[in-house]
Amino acid sequence: MTGSSIKAEKGNTPLHQLTFKEAIDYSKKEGNKTLFDALISRAESLNPRLNAFLRFNKSDSPPHPSPVTGPLAGVPISIKDNICIRGLETTCASKILAGHVPPYDATVIEKLKTAGATLFSQCNMDEFAFGSSNESSAFGPVKNPWDIERVPGGSSGGSAAAVAADMTYAALGSDTGGSIRQPAAFCGIVGLKPTYGRISRYGLIAFGSSFDQIGPLTKTVEDCAILMNILAGHDSRDSTSAPNPVPDYTKALTQQIKGLKIGLPKEYFVEGMDKEVEKSVRDAAEIFKKLGAEIKPVSLPHTEYSVAVYYIVAVAEASSNLGRFDGVEFGFRVPAKDLKEMYFETRSQGFGAEAKRRILLGTFVLSAGYYEAYYLKGQKVRTLIREDFTQAFKEVDLILSPTAPTPPFKIGEKSSDPLAMYLSDIFTIPVNLAGIPAMSLPCGFTKSGLPIGMQLMAKPFDEETIFRAGHAFEQETGYYKQKPKL
Amino acid sequence: MNYEPVIGLEVHVQLLTQSKLFCGCSTKFGEEPNKNTCPVCLGWPGSLPVLNEEALKLALKVGLALNCEISGRLKFDRKNYFYPDLPKAYQISQYDNPVNGKGWLEIEYKPNKAVILSPDAEASKMENPEAQGDSQKVQDDKKMITKKIGITRAHLEEDAGKLLHEGIAAASLVDYNRAGTPLLEIVSEPDLRSPEEAYAYLTSLKAILQYLEVSDCNMEEGSLRCDANVSIRKAGESKFGTKAEIKNMNSFKAVQKAIQYEIKRQTDLLESHERVIQETRLWNETKGQTFTMRSKEEAHDYRYFPEPDLVPFSISKETVEGIRKDLPELPVQRVDRFIKNYSLSDYDALVLVQDKQLANYFETAVAEKANPKLASNWIQSELLALVNSNKHTVETLPKFFPATYLAELLGLIENQTISGKIAKDVVAISYESGKSPGTVVKEKSLEQVTDTKLLESAADKIIAAHPKSVADFKAGKRQALGFLVGQLMKETQGKANPKLANEILVRKLS
The missing domain is CATH 1.10.10.410 (Arc Repressor Mutant, subunit A)
Structure with missing residues (x-):
């Protein structure tokens, strides 16, 4: 155990095992140098096995051995490799962006720096966030800390695995169709996809612009709330960011959940889903009941179309967003005899298989003669799905579902079957289509010891209710205390 | 066989904003390459566009002046295609919901002789010979034709960068200074029926844009660009013929010539029982011909879809009405006023008004007690001739021969100090030397002998x-x-x- 090599410890807990909150408190007294060293040593020993980080120990500011101020007190944090950091290589885990160094900070990076966080590492991910298993990274797959033969989920698989393996105190991910929540579930941690517009997208390298949201991946619900206080808010550089005032999310943590109405959507508990996952989520509903919440059945009738709609609209946007990677301005270029061949070779060699699949699909659905049948129709169904949630939230405050239909699957198990892979996001995608907030948090383990996650969905801009219920559940069950054996 | 040309024009004008359409970079022309750029207009991964509201305001001004239906909703779309001057591989434009919808514009011209304005000196000589003649000569009295030309739409979009090929072996360079500059694309209905009408349309559109102060309309710097859609059909037919889109004209005169050429080319094809092919053609100014650029089959599929980075929003009625209230006097209104207040002919009023600076010059002279009719004649003949022969512009006319000089000169003629004939010499000397007409007359003892x-x-x-x-x-x-x-x-x-x-x-x- 690498933790034993670290001298400074807080009680009996090795430093790398601290929560983000505990690390902040520690750093305010002792400085962040020991925290930093603990993580470096942890990453050096584990990263070769897990491949969660693409780059680490490239701190923008030297760690301090003396008390650190600021809301985040210099605590190290990890960033998914699709969020731009000024002066640091940012690649989206793609060959086509290898060597790409952004000349500016994403808004969330600015905010973290201002709050005093130390940017400690950049996390592996599915190439351009295209995937649910982290197998599509151009720099090798990430392994699940609970079972290194299994995937950590994706696309924020590096962020989730790093948090679960105590290689970092918290991480940022991005979620277009479940890319924060599904890996959080697979790795047994907390992951929040905020309301669309809650966090600025400026500096997030786009996949599906009308879906993408940055969010935290953390060890606890409280850590998540602390980060949301820093990250949320309007940004004049992102026209899709919302002007709604930002509450103090940590205040929601102390509130009772008595009388809270929680809906169980019948469409999310279907024949053929993993029995252990289903049982674990139904047990969670019972725990909420015990805590005073009211459990009600709800219906989201258009759920079955979600995956299809998502793979039309999101890939359409992606095909356009990725056009700029053409060898002219950024990253990788294959020299060729003329412009057309340069485009062709650069993109053929620069993009991986899944990226190509989605670019082709997106190009197809936007093509003349197909636009109405696919893209336009898809947008109409998207409206129906959004409407489903509006109706359901007239009756309940939260909707509870599994985060993913199965526990983490084996590396290679679905990589040759894109459709099976796409279906692993079946419960997370509707949330992005509707733009509502949702959190995944641990709700148990399989008999073989793999984590299971549940998803709490709320009305737009009602992250507070999620925090309230999530925190109460977490305190009641204490699942977050369980650690993978590494 | 008699054929009728059917012409529609697409005009791109650069809007006169301080900063670009979706970022804060300067729109200044002629800067060192790639100086006016930032992550947004360079399309750097992760950057996002934010609308410049000043550009929207200017676009609405044009829409109102062109009698357009204002959609009241601002929505942008992405036009996707690959080219090195397009940093994001898509252009943010407007597809199915232009900010300005259907409208119209009135053109006025004399058949076979559209009003040609300075400083196009050569054109002026060719098209407006009497302008070189005696100031006292009565203007040709052919009837003016007035025609309403439909506007299909006028939408906002961002400009691309510029490729530079000169002086580099086996490579090209890109300058993104222009990338992201706001453009208004003004599309006419296929209502124009001759090269002269096309010319008149451009002249009147340019005048409106200059009166609105939304663009400097400089074709050489590319702040105004024009493509023409040209087809021909048998006279009397209602169905349109197959059109060709003509690009690469760099003056109004070139537009007129290219259309003339294209009409002849298409007529020759039909006369020899061949078909016109739908294609894009480039005008070659030196050769005076158009050449195939790409056929319909090679045309791009732009895969338009709504721009997800810019949320559509409503433009309030108050905003639109506020802009309408602040519209300046437009050329049509000024022409009417010139006819009414100064008893000018339709033609004279139009020639003066279509160049805002010329009209201002005229009004300054009149304010200095110049006889309006005489002032108009002298401006259109002697003064424009001097401007043209010196290769000057109307803009600098007041520097060489202020409007007060014109008033003074006309006063000398009216009180018989000098004859009209001598006055011409006086103007030339005055323009050259900067001395006032009175001084010139005195120094050269040019007073008329009435003793x-x-x-x-x-x-x-x-x-x-x-x-x-x-x-x-x-x-x-x-x-x-x-x-x-x-x-x-x-x-x-x-x-x-x-x-x-x-x-x-x-x-x-x-």
């Missing part, structure tokens, strides 16, 4: 010197008088009052 005694003695001298002409006149040859008057003018270095000289000679000979 009867002096003229009578000169007349006696002429009569004595030309007995044959005198005899001819007395025998009834009226033209002999002209000769004698000419001699008298010569004797007085052209300064004799012509009317007085005439009278004195007639009196003495009868």
Whole structure:
């Protein structure tokens, strides 16, 4: 155990095992140098096995051995490799962006720096966030800390695995169709996809612009709330960011959940889903009941179309967003005899298989003669799905579902079957289509010891209710205390 | 066989904003390459566009001036295609919901002679010969034709960068200074029926844009660009023929010439029983011909879809009405006012008004008590001729010959200090030297001779010197008088009052 090599410890807990909150408190007294060293040593020993980080120990500011101020007190944090950091290589885990160094900070990076966080590492991910298993990274797959033969989920698989393996105190991910929540579930941690517009997208390298949201991946619900206080808010550089005032999310943590109405959507508990996952989520509903919440059945009738709609609209946007990677301005270029061949070779060699699949699909659905049948129709169904949630939230405050239909699957198990892979996001995608907030948090383990996650969905801009219920559940069950054996 | 051309124009104008359409970079022309750029207009991964509201305001101004339906909703779309001057591989434009919808614009012209404005000197000579002639000559009295041309739409979009090929072996460079500059694309209905109408349309559109102060309309700097869709059909047919889109014209005159060429090319094809192919053609100014650029099959599929980075929003009625209230006097209104207040002809009013600076010059002169009719004539003939022959522009005219000079000059003619003929010399000298007409007249002693005694003695001298002409006149040859008057003018270095000289000679000979 690498933790034993670290001298400074807080009680009996090795430093790398601290929560983000505990690390902040520690750093305010002792400085962040020991925290930093603990993580470096942890990453050096584990990263070769897990491949969660693409780059680490490239701190923008030297760690301090003396008390650190600021809301985040210099605590190290990890960033998914699709969020731009000024002066640091940012690649989206793609060959086509290898060597790409952004000349500016994403808004969330600015905010973290201002709050005093130390940017400690950049996390592996599915190439351009295209995937649910982290197998599509151009720099090798990430392994699940609970079972290194299994995937950590994706696309924020590096962020989730790093948090679960105590290689970092918290991480940022991005979620277009479940890319924060599904890996959080697979790795047994907390992951929040905020309301669309809650966090600025400026500096997030786009996949599906009308879906993408940055969010935290953390060890606890409280850590998540602390980060949301820093990250949320309007940004004049992102026209899709919302002007709604930002509450103090940590205040929601102390509130009772008595009388809270929680809906169980019948469409999310279907024949053929993993029995252990289903049982674990139904047990969670019972725990909420015990805590005073009211459990009600709800219906989201258009759920079955979600995956299809998502793979039309999101890939359409992606095909356009990725056009700029053409060898002219950024990253990788294959020299060729003329412009057309340069485009062709650069993109053929620069993009991986899944990226190509989605670019082709997106190009197809936007093509003349197909636009109405696919893209336009898809947008109409998207409206129906959004409407489903509006109706359901007239009756309940939260909707509870599994985060993913199965526990983490084996590396290679679905990589040759894109459709099976796409279906692993079946419960997370509707949330992005509707733009509502949702959190995944641990709700148990399989008999073989793999984590299971549940998803709490709320009305737009009602992250507070999620925090309230999530925190109460977490305190009641204490699942977050369980650690993978590494 | 008689054919009728059907022409529609697509005009791109660069809007005069300080900063680009979706970022804060400067729109200044002529800067060092790639100086006016930032992550947004360079399309750096992760960057996002934010609308420049000033550009929207300018677009609405144009929409209102062109009588467009204002959609009240602002929505952008992505137009996807690959080209190195397009950093994001898509252009943010407007597809199915342009900010300005259907409208119209009135053009006015004389058939076979659209009003040509300075500073297009060559064009002026070709198209407007009387402008070089005598200021006193009556304008040609062909009827003006007025026609309403439909506007299909006028939408906002961002410009691309520029590729530079010169001086680099086997490579090209890209300058993104222009990338992201706001453009308004103004599309006309296929309502134009001749190259002259196309010319008149451009002239009147340019005038409107200049009056609105939304664009400097400089074709050389690319702040105004025009593509033409041209087809022909048998006279009387209602169905359109197959069109060709013509690009690469860099002056209004070139647009007119390219359309002329294209009409002839298409007519020749049909006459020899061949088909016109739908394609994009490039105008070659040197050769005076159009050449195939790409066929319909090679046309891009732009895969338009709504721009997800810019949320559509409503433009309030108050905003639109506020802009409408602040619209300046437009060319049509000014033409009406010139006709009414200054008793100018339709044609004269139009020529002056279509160039805002020229009209301002005219009004300044009139405010200085210049006779409006005379001022209009002198501006259109002598002054524009001087501007053109010196390769100057109307913009610099007040520097060389201020409007106060014109008023002063016309005053000298009216109070008979100088004759109209001498006045022409005075203008030329004044324009050259910067001295006021009064000073020039004084220094060169150009005052008209109205001293009867002096003229009578000169007349006696002429009569004595030309007995044959005198005899001819007395025998009834009226033209002999002209000769004698000419001699008298010569004797007085052209300064004799012509009317007085005439009278004195007639009196003495009868």
